[in-house]
Amino acid sequence: LAKTTQPISMDSYEGQEVNITCSHNNIATNDYITWYQQFPSQGPRFIIQGYKTKVTNEVASLFIPADRKSSTLSLPRVSLSDTAVYYCLVGGGSFSGGYNKLIFGAGTRLAVHP
Amino acid sequence: EAGVTQSPTHLIKTRGQQATLRCSPISGHTSVYWYQQALGLGLQFLLWYDEGEERNRGNFPPRFSGRQFPNYSSELNVNALELEDSALYLCASSSGGINIGPPRETQYFGPGTRLLVL
Incomplete structure (x- = not known):
């Protein structure tokens, strides 16, 4: 499974756009990129998933360059409630369970300040 | 629709005891995953x-x-508990099985069980 590298922590202010970049240099051809959000003492919550180019939903956007060796989660106009840990995961290249054995890294701790 | 429940x-146990944790997946989901998350750390895949x-x-x-029952609910058992087993144990479910195709199925997490071993 592809290993991911994210910044350990980030700080932002309310109303700003936050971009969190994840590196995954050895991503496989069939791998997807998925981002989760986790609040303290809660289970992670799915945010967005993509394969290439750009994906947007009501919560965030995911930008994936052509070489797919990195991805950027973009959170528009963050609020205090966006303070959480954000995990980038890469997998899904195998029909025999490669995706199912998700590898969660340490994630990025985002702190949003008033 | 109800989410994943745990x-x-x-749960508070002492060293050497056994712990049993339970998980009910989202209706229609056949896959259940277990993760361990020690305080302040990332998730570690279990089963x-x-x-x-x-x-x-x-x-x-x-x-x-652990095991999975015919109704797809699951149990995680931890025998001979050690102090370092203290953690948040998270269960997730997905509708995907071993023959899922793209796009990959998302895993939906439950609120977790906080296990403390004294």
Whole structure:
């Protein structure tokens, strides 16, 4: 499974756009990129998933360059409630369970300040 | 639609005892996953069950075991508890099985069971 590298922590202010970049240099051809959000003492919550180019939903956007060796989660106009840990995961290249054995890294701790 | 549920929410045990944690997946989901999250750390994959079978296992000793029932609910058992087993244990479910195709199925997490070993 592809290993991911994210910044350990980030700080932002309310109303700003936050971009969190994840590196995954050895991503496989069939791998997807998925981002989760986790609040303290809660289970992670799915945010967005993509394969290439750009994906947007009501919560965030995911930008994936052509070489797919990195991805950027973009959170528009963050609020205090966006303070959480954000995990980038890469997998899904195998029909025999490669995706199912998700590898969660340490994630990025985002702190949003008033 | 009800999400993934886990019980109990908190569990206190002493060293050497056994702990049993339970998980009910989202209706219609056949896959259940277990993760361990020690305080302040990332999630560590424990086990994956699908259609009643153990499909994959993380790097944990055999005293961590589990099973999946015909209704797709699951149990995680931890024998001979050690102090370092204290953690948040998270269960997730997905509708994907071993033959899922793209796009990959998302895993939906429960609130977790906080296990404290004294």
